[in-house]
Amino acid sequence: MPVITYRQALRDTLRAELARDPSVFLMGEEIGVFEGSYKITAGLLDEFGERRVRDTPIAEEGFVGAAVGAAMLGLRPVVEIMTINFSLLALDQIVNHAAKIHGMFGGQCRVPMVIRTPGGGGQQLAATHSQNVELYYAFVPGLKVVAPSTPADARALLLAAIRDDDPVLFLENLALYNVKGEVDESAGPAEIGRAAVVRPGTDITLIGYSRMAAVAVEVAERLAAEDGVDAEVIDLRSLRPLDRRTIVESVRRTNCAVIAEDDWLTYGIGAEIAATLQEGAFDWLDAPVRRVAAAEVPLPYAKPLELAALPSAESLATAVRQTLDAVARRR
Amino acid sequence: MTRTTSRPRRRREQDPTPSGTEDPEVLLGHYRRMLLVRRFEERAGQEYTRARIGGYCHLNLGEEATVVGLMAALEPTDYVFTSYRDHGYALARGVDPGRVMAELFGRATGVSKGWGGSMHLFDVDTRLLGGYGIVGGQIPLATGAALAVAYRQGTEVVLCHMGDGATNIGAFHESLNLASLWRLPVVYVVVNNELGMGTPVERSSAEPELHRRAAAYRMTGERVDGNDVLAVRDAARRAVERARRGEPTLLETMSGRLRGHSVVDPARYRTPAERDRLAQADPVARLRGQLLAAGVLTEQAAEALDAEVGQVVEAATEFAEHSPHPEVDTLFDHTHATPVPGETRRLPADPLFPEDQ
Numbered sequence: 200m201p202v203i204t205y206r207q208a209l210r211d212t213l214r215a216e217l218a219r220d221p222s223v224f225l226m227g228e229e230i231g232v233f234e235g236s237y238k239i240t241a242g243l244l245d246e247f248g249e250r251r252v253r254d255t256p257i258a259e260e261g262f263v264g265a266a267v268g269a270a271m272l273g274l275r276p277v278v279e280i281m282t283i284n285f286s287l288l289a290l291d292q293i294v295n296h297a298a299k300i301h302g303m304f305g306g307q308c309r310v311p312m313v314i315r316t317p318g319g320g321g322q323q324l325a326a327t328h329s330q331n332v333e334l335y336y337a338f339v340p341g342l343k344v345v346a347p348s349t350p351a352d353a354r355a356l357l358l359a360a361i362r363d364d365d366p367v368l369f370l371e372n373l374a375l376y377n378v379k380g381e382v383d384e385s386a387g388p389a390e391i392g393r394a395a396v397v398r399p400g401t402d403i404t405l406i407g408y409s410r411m412a413a414v415a416v417e418v419a420e421r422l423a424a425e426d427g428v429d430a431e432v433i434d435l436r437s438l439r440p441l442d443r444r445t446i447v448e449s450v451r452r453t454n455c456a457v458i459a460e461d462d463w464l465t466y467g468i469g470a471e472i473a474a475t476l477q478e479g480a481f482d483w484l485d486a487p488v489r490r491v492a493a494a495e496v497p498l499p500y501a502k503p504l505e506l507a508a509l510p511s512a513e514s515l516a517t518a519v520r521q522t523l524d525a526v527a528r529r530r
Numbered sequence: 531m532t533r534t535t536s537r538p539r540r541r542r543e544q545d546p547t548p549s550g551t552e553d554p555e556v557l558l559g560h561y562r563r564m565l566l567v568r569r570f571e572e573r574a575g576q577e578y579t580r581a582r583i584g585g586y587c588h589l590n591l592g593e594e595a596t597v598v599g600l601m602a603a604l605e606p607t608d609y610v611f612t613s614y615r616d617h618g619y620a621l622a623r624g625v626d627p628g629r630v631m632a633e634l635f636g637r638a639t640g641v642s643k644g645w646g647g648s649m650h651l652f653d654v655d656t657r658l659l660g661g662y663g664i665v666g667g668q669i670p671l672a673t674g675a676a677l678a679v680a681y682r683q684g685t686e687v688v689l690c691h692m693g694d695g696a697t698n699i700g701a702f703h704e705s706l707n708l709a710s711l712w713r714l715p716v717v718y719v720v721v722n723n724e725l726g727m728g729t730p731v732e733r734s735s736a737e738p739e740l741h742r743r744a745a746a747y748r749m750t751g752e753r754v755d756g757n758d759v760l761a762v763r764d765a766a767r768r769a770v771e772r773a774r775r776g777e778p779t780l781l782e783t784m785s786g787r788l789r790g791h792s793v794v795d796p797a798r799y800r801t802p803a804e805r806d807r808l809a810q811a812d813p814v815a816r817l818r819g820q821l822l823a824a825g826v827l828t829e830q831a832a833e834a835l836d837a838e839v840g841q842v843v844e845a846a847t848e849f850a851e852h853s854p855h856p857e858v859d860t861l862f863d864h865t866h867a868t869p870v871p872g873e874t875r876r877l878p879a880d881p882l883f884p885e886d887q
Binding site: 224250255256258260261262263264265266267268269270271272273274276291292295296300301302303304305306307308309310311340341343363364365390391392393437440441442443444447475478479 | 609611640642643644645646650652653654659660662664667669670671672673674675676677678679681700701704705707708711863864865866867868870871872873874881882883886
């Protein structure tokens with residue numbers, strides 16, 4: 200299997216879907232001539248032309264809403280929002296329109312669209328450009344929210360999102376674009392709504408998504424080498440719908456869990472996971488469920504402050520070791 | 531006031547007869563549809579006060595000429611997006627009045643199966659692609675629908691209705707910019723009833739002649755007397771023709787709102803003089819008078835039409851009343867277009883893992 204970057208997997212998938220389906224088109228700021236702020240769409244304007252790869256003005260509410268309207272007529276727009284921070288300018292069109300149109304009109308109209316957008320901090324972009332607000336969308340019935348952490352999943356979930364008949368928010372991450380991995384180019388789309396046990400284990404369950412799923416795998420390998428601990432890692436992959444069954448079944452086997460998330464702790468994605476474990480695995484838990492999440496501050500610019508605020512392999516490893524000590528499971 | 535704003539020109543009563551060249555049958559058709567909207571909306575108001583209609587309920591009373599004129603300018607294959615003040619558009623587009631009233635009653639036979647209510651009427655067959663409750667929410671959507679038409683090199687046009695208040699939201703400006711930039715087949719219609727809820731246009735819009743805003747987007751802007759069904763229809767036809775050539779238009783229609791913002795608003799902010807002025811400008815009474823004066827309509831025929839339209843509204847109401855409520859077991863049928871693993875179908879007191887109970 201070829202080893203490619205997360206960025207390349209996204210670009211290859213967009214190209215393949217543009218070639219496969221004439222109703223698929225791309226729209227967003229600087230995706231054409233500029234080739235994308237993060238170069239995901241490099242080369243696609245030249246290959247497919249302005250009709251299929253449409254540069255938009257800086258008008259998130261307008262062009263996201265226009266994508267919703269185009270999807271209502273059966274096209275399959277794939278919108279790029281430069282970062283998830285700017286999606287807030289389109290919140291009304293995403294939450295009040297894309298998410299509502301199928302249900303609010305009694306199932307008469309589908310909205311088959313994708314919003315691709317990266318989250319993530321750690322790039323010294325300061326408070327307004329470093330947020331992880333995927334929760335806002337994962338909260339809303341009618342939307343689907345997927346968050347791949349590997350190049351293979353970037354491909355499989357993007358295929359699934361583009362071919363899905365509902366609006367899908369496709370969460371990318373600035374820190375993942377250069378991550379490399381094996382990608383099976385003959386594999387079909389992933390099934391949205393399924394988590395993956397990316398590392399089977401017996402001693403503790405680590406649960407993450409997007410960048411923190413990748414970090415969780417790294418921490419699990421380190422714990423195996425350094426502590427002799429066999430951690431299971433679950434990549435949520437889909438934040439809505441949430442695969443509650445997979446996480447509960449894992450924790451019923453391992454009896455303890457740590458959740459890793461890039462968003463803020465209070466009311467965050469991890470809070471929902473913890474509540475799910477409390478209800479679904481109460482009798483199996485040997486220790487409180489811990490969450491490793493961003494410090495609750497607007498993310499600062501200065502590097503030492505930014506580093507201190509963001510979850511990392513070190514902070515996750517610390518929380519995991521504390522949990523394992525609590526259940527006397529470290530060797 | 532430190533600035534002068536030009537007031538809409540209003541034609542007073544004793545207007546000349548509508549175009550003598552107009553086919554009498556067409557005129558009667560417009561009048562009948564206006565009368566249907568009038569009687570339907572009056573009945574909706576009554577049913578609301580009887581608590582058979584819930585939520586918000588915004589009526590087209592006073593806008594009948596605008597509603598009917600706009601819809602008369604469209605082909606059946608054209609698309610319509612509206613604000614929440616949408617009943618009349620569904621009726622004039624040809625949706626069965628019973629299905630519209632049933633939606634207001636929240637019944638399974640309603641145009642949106644009881645999921646939308648008054649503000650969210652939707653009908654695939656007539657290409658009414660929704661009434662929208664968020665002020666101006668439909669403007670980007672209509673723009674995108676027009677983008678889809680252009681993408682497919684289709685000949686359809688999208689008509690996007692909104693109230694005067696919607697012209698101050700950002701999405702209005704973003705959408706007009708996109709439509710003009712991309713040469714989209716769309717007609718934006720601002721039904722200016724001079725009040726956003728209770729706030730006059732002059733107190734909310736720095737440029738209260740709203741059609742002038744089109745200039746910022748190198749778009750044609752036009753203002754028309756919204757109480758004159760033929761003037762509205764003809765202006766809309768010109769706009770539709772331009773749209774089919776990829777030239778969007780901002781059309782502004784001027785008419786009064788005969789009742790409050792919604793059924794529950796007694797409109798105490800209206801002065802007696804304003805109420806008199808509104809009554810005098812009543813588009814239904816005006817057209818009736820004109821048609822009688824021109825001999826297109828006789829008193830006898832007018833009464834027969836009243837009775838016939840009254841019967842249609844009565845039958846629509848009875849249909850709604852006797853229609854079933856949606857079954858509770860359909861609650862999760864429309865969250866997604868296709869089934870999804872992990873989708874939660876729990877009711878408020880249900881456990882997360884019922885299979886484990």
